[in-house]
Amino acid sequence: MESIDSLGRHILVEAWGCRDDALDDLPGIRQAMVEAAEAAGATVLDVSFRKFAPQGVSGVVIISESHLTIHTWPEHGYAAIDLFTCGERARPWKAFEVLSDFLGADQITTMEIRRGEIGELRRAKKSETDFVYLHEYGGSKQESGF
């Protein structure tokens, strides 16, 4: 059991060389995204998916624990996926596994970022400045959970 030092976990996925028939398949993508949310132990609140002309799909699954999103570029064999969960029980890498299986990508690059790091909360409360643009993110890169 890892310690909880942030409010949320956010996995950014870059999937290249996805199988040809996956990236423009709105019903298939929607089903995979909902299954991904369920695999993560998340509660689905709303889904919204769109198909673009001539190709490409965008979709969001809003979960009690934050959100999952996907945007596809079939012409590049590419999908951008975000898996953002909060709470101790959510398992965002389980969602990743479902989508990875669905996309059948040649190459997947991932980055996990901690959102709402508690250290930042303490720092914000101590801050004497009125407004600070740091332009750098305090999140640390994490290895995947498998």
Add this chain to the structure above:
Amino acid sequence: MESIDSLGRHILVEAWGCRDDALDDLPGIRQAMVEAAEAAGATVLDVSFRKFAPQGVSGVVIISESHLTIHTWPEHGYAAIDLFTCGERARPWKAFEVLSDFLGADQITTMEIRRGEIGELRRAKKSETDFVYLHEYGGSKQESGF
């Protein structure tokens, strides 16, 4: 005019010390998010916002150019925002400005990540491996546009 070397731009925002009456104000947040999308020059396709008990708001604005999301933790004075746009015309930092004004945060940390970097596309096409988990993201940190 910067050169286009990626399919999308993704700004991650960590906002701390937000004004008390902003983070639990669903109508206000929804309005600010839609105004942010419009300020970015994006086309709004769908919106979905939820209020949680006892507090907190989650919301998504799906745009033709990808998505904007927000999740708030009023008890921590914190909001996590994602501004993901594709295409040459979108101005995600304009969206940021609208939301920054709305939240009135003491401290804002941002990171801009390039999604779908074209170099990765070339690399994927040349790849001889069947499947590679890099567990590192090729995106580079970017300074903000203002």
